[in-house]
Amino acid sequence: MEAIITVKDLKRTFGNEKALDGIEFGVGRGEVFGLLGPSGSGKTTTIRILTGEFEPTEGTVEVLGYTHKDFSRSSYIKQLGILSDNSALYERLTVKDNLELFRKLYGTNKQSVRQVLEAVGLESHQDKRVSVLSKGMKQRILLCKAILHEPEVLFLDEPTSALDPITTDRIHDMLLRIKEQGTTVMLTTHDMDEATTLCDKVAFLDNGKILEQGHPETLRHSYKNNEIHITYNGGKTTSVTRSMENKPALERALFDSEVIDIRSDYPTLGEVFKKVTGKELV
Structure with missing residues (x-):
């Protein structure tokens, strides 16, 4: 399978603190890859390096044939969809106006706004101001914003954190459809059920190190x-x-x-994580 993301011996320090300590993994085209770990394990730092927000201290990273030195190029950025804690919407604008703004920025067709809103079940809310919407609705709109231009790679940092189960299921369904269309998805999560549902491969990240990785079902069988x-x-x-x-x-x-x-005995992914790291995910 063609490698879309390749990470080798990636290290990142902040002062004397090691956020990432030599992690390695690869993600193939059309795969969903999950970085799993508690807060502070290095998940978000990894995403920020791959999206060009942070520079690596050591190691090599490559996405879509670009190395980290080229991550600031518009030709690279236009191929990415990003949902992170830095993602934002214009609260005073309507849902439709927010997405129209980004549609024009990326130069996508006029039908794309309607299509993504239908995909998340928010087409009837397109004329509402973003400021009056619930957190779950805003999260779905942010996902619409991330996929509006049909990116080659989608980076999702805790995409369903603190959302209700119905909204979470809707987003999961949407991500699985995106995967079927050939988009490569990399997500961070501490939700093991989410990882089991979505991911083709996962990596357990703890204290900046990957302690185990593989297909969720393979890992479960390995530790039974x-x-x-x-x-x-x-x-x-x-x-x-x-x-x-x-x-x-x-x-x-x-x-x-x-x-x-x-x-x-057939452990959940969360139980496997505990066996590997000695920690529970909370």
Whole structure:
């Protein structure tokens, strides 16, 4: 698969503090790649380097064939869509006027505003001032702004942070459609369910270092235990190692009327993160 983003031995320091300490990863065309980690782990710093806001201290980064020295070029910037905590809208303008402003800036067709608003379910709100909209609506408009010009690469920094579940699901659906159209997406999140739903590959980032990376399901399989968990009526739970020695006990559990649930150990992505880093994501 063609590499769209390549990061090798990337380091970034702020004074004596190491924000990134030699991270490496690659993202192929049309993939969704997630940087997962708690606040302060280096996720946002990575995005800001790749979008040209910060310079790397050491290492090499390449996006769409451009190195970090070329990230300020308009030919590079026009191929990116960015949603970050620095993204903003003009509060006094309407939804439509905000998007029209950016549409003209990027030179996209007139139908693009209507199309992106329909995609996020906000076409009926296009004539409302941004100032009267909820946080969830504003977040969806910011996403519209980021994809209005059909970018080659979409960078999303905590795209659904603090949003309600319905809005989050709508944004997830939209991102999966964007992926199907061939856009490469890189996102940061501390939401492991979001990463499991969206990402083709993830990297666990902690204290500026990548401790593990791979496909979410592959990582889950890699860290599972060879145990069967049995739950009984009343809430009691026992764990039995899967082995020939325990075969009779497992067979009895299958036909025990007091047993209400039997499942193999299959950790969530969040549980894998805890096993790898020794930390819980909050």
